[in-house]
Amino acid sequence: MPAPVPFDPEAIxxxxxxxxxxxxxxxxxxxxxxxxxxxCNVVTEVRKGRVTRVRSSDNPIFRDNICMKGIIAxxxxxxxxxxxxxxxxxxxRGSGEWxxxxxxxxxxxxxxxxxxxxxQYGPEAWAVSTSQWNTATDHGLGRRIxxxxxxxxxxxxxxxxxxxxxxxxxxxxxxFPIGDFNNTKCIVLIGHNPRRHSWTPxxxxxxxAQARGAKxxxxxxxxxxxxxxxxxxxxxxxxxxVAMLFGWLKVIIDEELYxxxxxxxxxxxxxxxxxxxxxxxxxxxxxxxxCDPEMIAKAARIYATQGPSIIPWTPITDMQRxxxxxxxxxxxxxxxxxxxxxxxxxxxxxFNPDIINETEIEMHHVLSDEQKAKQLGSDAHPAFTYRxxxxxxxxxxxxxxxxxxxxxxxCYMATPSATFRxxxxxxxxxxxxxxxxxxxxxxxxxxxxxxxxxxxxxxxIVAHEQFMTPSAQMADYVxxxxxxxxxxxxxxxxxxxxxxxxxxxSMEPPGECLSTFEFWKRLATSIGRPELVPWxxxxxxxxxxxxxxxxxxxxxxxxxxxxxxxxEFRQYEKKGFATPSGKVELKSSVLEDLGFxxxxxxxxxxxxxxxxxxLMFTGVREDGFFQTAFRHVPEMRARHLEPEIYxxxxxxxxxxxxxxxxxxxxxxxxxxxxxxxxxxxMPDGLVRVPHGWWKPxxxxxxxxxxxxxxxxxxxxxxxxxDFLDREQGIPHLKGxxxxxxxxxxxxxxxxxxxxxxxxxxxxxxE
Numbered sequence: 001m002p003a004p005v006p007f008d009p010e011a012i013x014x015x016x017x018x019x020x021x022x023x024x025x026x027x028x029x030x031x032x033x034x035x036x037x038x039x040c041n042v043v044t045e046v047r048k049g050r051v052t053r054v055r056s057s058d059n060p061i062f063r064d065n066i067c068m069k070g071i072i073a074x075x076x077x078x079x080x081x082x083x084x085x086x087x088x089x090x091x092x093r094g095s096g097e098w099x100x101x102x103x104x105x106x107x108x109x110x111x112x113x114x115x116x117x118x119x120q121y122g123p124e125a126w127a128v129s130t131s132q133w134n135t136a137t138d139h140g141l142g143r144r145i146x147x148x149x150x151x152x153x154x155x156x157x158x159x160x161x162x163x164x165x166x167x168x169x170x171x172x173x174x175x176f177p178i179g180d181f182n183n184t185k186c187i188v189l190i191g192h193n194p195r196r197h198s199w200t201p202x203x204x205x206x207x208x209a210q211a212r213g214a215k216x217x218x219x220x221x222x223x224x225x226x227x228x229x230x231x232x233x234x235x236x237x238x239x240x241x242v243a244m245l246f247g248w249l250k251v252i253i254d255e256e257l258y259x260x261x262x263x264x265x266x267x268x269x270x271x272x273x274x275x276x277x278x279x280x281x282x283x284x285x286x287x288x289x290x291c292d293p294e295m296i297a298k299a300a301r302i303y304a305t306q307g308p309s310i311i312p313w314t315p316i317t318d319m320q321r322x323x324x325x326x327x328x329x330x331x332x333x334x335x336x337x338x339x340x341x342x343x344x345x346x347x348x349x350x351f352n353p354d355i356i357n358e359t360e361i362e363m364h365h366v367l368s369d370e371q372k373a374k375q376l377g378s379d380a381h382p383a384f385t386y387r388x389x390x391x392x393x394x395x396x397x398x399x400x401x402x403x404x405x406x407x408x409x410x411c412y413m414a415t416p417s418a419t420f421r422x423x424x425x426x427x428x429x430x431x432x433x434x435x436x437x438x439x440x441x442x443x444x445x446x447x448x449x450x451x452x453x454x455x456x457x458x459x460x461i462v463a464h465e466q467f468m469t470p471s472a473q474m475a476d477y478v479x480x481x482x483x484x485x486x487x488x489x490x491x492x493x494x495x496x497x498x499x500x501x502x503x504x505x506s507m508e509p510p511g512e513c514l515s516t517f518e519f520w521k522r523l524a525t526s527i528g529r530p531e532l533v534p535w536x537x538x539x540x541x542x543x544x545x546x547x548x549x550x551x552x553x554x555x556x557x558x559x560x561x562x563x564x565x566x567x568e569f570r571q572y573e574k575k576g577f578a579t580p581s582g583k584v585e586l587k588s589s590v591l592e593d594l595g596f597x598x599x600x601x602x603x604x605x606x607x608x609x610x611x612x613x614x615l616m617f618t619g620v621r622e623d624g625f626f627q628t629a630f631r632h633v634p635e636m637r638a639r640h641l642e643p644e645i646y647x648x649x650x651x652x653x654x655x656x657x658x659x660x661x662x663x664x665x666x667x668x669x670x671x672x673x674x675x676x677x678x679x680x681x682m683p684d685g686l687v688r689v690p691h692g693w694w695k696p697x698x699x700x701x702x703x704x705x706x707x708x709x710x711x712x713x714x715x716x717x718x719x720x721x722d723f724l725d726r727e728q729g730i731p732h733l734k735g736x737x738x739x740x741x742x743x744x745x746x747x748x749x750x751x752x753x754x755x756x757x758x759x760x761x762x763x764x765x766e
Contacts, residue, residue: 043058359402406495442474
């Protein structure tokens with residue numbers, strides 16, 4: 001495997017590369033793959049107006065960053081089941097009965113019905129859920145329209161994945177840092193396991209760093225593929241991340257391995273933090289985590305003394321009942337060791353000064369304080385809502401030049417569970433309209449039974465989608481979305497980094513598939529607010545955003561893969577940190593202001609019920625799928641015909657189960673079925689449940705939801721108080737009590753994947 005070229009500004013500027021030869025009649029486009037959220041730079045090959053091949057970039061900086069999902073994308077999006085025309089529900093909701101209509105007919109009716117709901121219930125009666133992948137982005141236009149209308153109730157899967165991380169990092173130092181993989185001396189993976197076909201660039205960066213001598217420390221209950229390559233593997237108990245990080249801090253502070261000068265000059269609350277850390281002697285941490293105390297201490301010493309080290313973002317800490325404390329402890333470790341905004345450490349990049357960022361497009365300042373206060377969930381769980389995040393406005397403007405910074409779209413969200421309760425008629429006010437774009441909300445959030453109840457209680461549901469997902473099956477309108485092959489893209493790393501990457505349009509979308517830009521532009525017109533999206537098309541919108549560069553979007557995309565401002569380190573020495581105090585807040589003034597513990601803490605898990613003696617770890621993805629997508633692709637399903645749960649050999653033996661058995665995973669909320677895979681890498685007592693399973697070949701409509709009722713892990717994901725993070729209100733998905741029992745194979749069990757050109761469905765068992 002060729003190692004990726006270090007992300008060095010001079011190297012990027014001077015990088016020379018030759019485009020690979022292509023066959024006669026083929027043209028190429030420099031593109032960004034949006035099949036998953038890592039967004040790799042790739043090259044598409046186009047013949048007769050259609051993409052026939054996706055390959056890795058010619059640019060040595062991005063070469064080898066490609067996975068099977070990107071390679072198969074042309075076939076995936078050409079599938080005969082793709083939605084090509086607007087569909088209107090004609091039977092009862094969830095009946096599966098549709099008629100084809102025009103975009104104009106659909107948007108006229110949607111706009112009129114949405115206006116009626118707003119007039120009757122107020123603008124807050126409309127909720128929107130989006131995703132950062134596949135349909136790429138809504139460019140900030142969804143929030144722009146919602147803010148002008150007066151609606152604060154936007155939610156996203158980023159509430160459980162990176163968006164909430166960004167918001168919580170702001171509590172400590174006002175921004176979400178990104179690790180400098182190319183110069184770091186030590187990498188710490190907390191549960192995250194990048195692989196060759198999952199988060200491929202990060203996998204490549206880790207391997208490259210190890211090849212030049214960087215240390216790798218892995219905390220993971222499973223013996224993951226990265227754990228097997230690590231210098232130290234800490235097989236901690238599931239959900240004990242916070243206890244482990246407290247143990248590291250105890251060692252680092254007691255042995256005075258922290259950066260005393262930085263702590264003295266640039267932090268607040270160190271003495272209070274030290275007192276809290278003293279509650280976690282290594283003996284207690286070892287008991288809480290199940291790890292050897294000497295190994296805990298050794299890992300902490302390596303992190304603190306090896307040199308600039310990084311703790312890359314991990315989805316695992318995002319999804320725990322101690323998520324806020326876990327994310328804050330990571331940020332505190334970075335800070336006290338002096339690894340913030342230094343080469344080889346974690347950089348605070350800010351906005352690109354030459355590009356109008358999506359937060360500016362969103363125009364959060366036009367939403368009144370009265371409407372911001374109505375944001376669902378902000379009363380009980382304010383951390384990533386306006387209630388907490390607007391406390392950074394003055395500091396954000398001082399450091400980054402504008403009041404609002406919606407990093408990874410996660411800093412001004414409503415709380416998903418509170419939103420669905422309001423939609424179900426159990427909130428402070430009614431929510432009667434629900435839109436979702438590139439998102440499968442029934443399966444993307446916790447408590448699917450609640451979400452289904454919420455959807456059935458709506459007056460209007462609109463989906464913008466490529467395929468008829470279980471959630472789309474419950475909509476009133478399903479509008480066809482384009483794919484990343486069929487549009488240009490200005491990718492600003494979701495507002496997180498100053499580097500901007502550019503993607504050329506490779507082909508025209510099929511049928512009547514339209515981008516999210518077109519969706520929001522048409523909606524603005526249909527509700528009588530066309531001035532909110534004044535640009536004629538996506539390209540002219542991008543021209544507006546890049547005008548300061550002196551080039552059009554197309555000129556910029558043709559001339560470079562990446563546009564960036566040369567990074568500067570230790571920028572805090574000029575303007576301080578973007579916190580209320582201007583310093584790194586080890587003790588958060590914002591949390592204290594809101595009535596929460598300003599220091600991290602650890603909530604031990606509730607006692608296990610004898611009826612549910614195992615702990616369920618959900619969220620791990622198979623390489624061929626991303627979230628709930630790509631199960632319609634024969635080549636991907638051939639690799640995974642059925643969902644699999646993982647148990648250790650000892651656990652399976654004690655339960656009388658063998659490889660391939662059908663089992664039922666059950667808890668107080670629901671149950672799912674899956675086949676059993678026995679894995680030596682699994683610890684005893686832990687059940688690995690796959691995320692996002694449904695079967696596109698199965699019956700549509702609310703009775704079956706294409707198998708979601710049988711297989712979707714969201715039916716087991718609890719969101720009651722014991723299993724919610726206090727500050728964020730997000731659910732605990734890494735240690736949910738459950739039981740596993742043997743079950744009969746469902747009638748819908750797949751036997752084979754047909755990959756013939758004519759028949760692309762999967763055959764159910766008889």
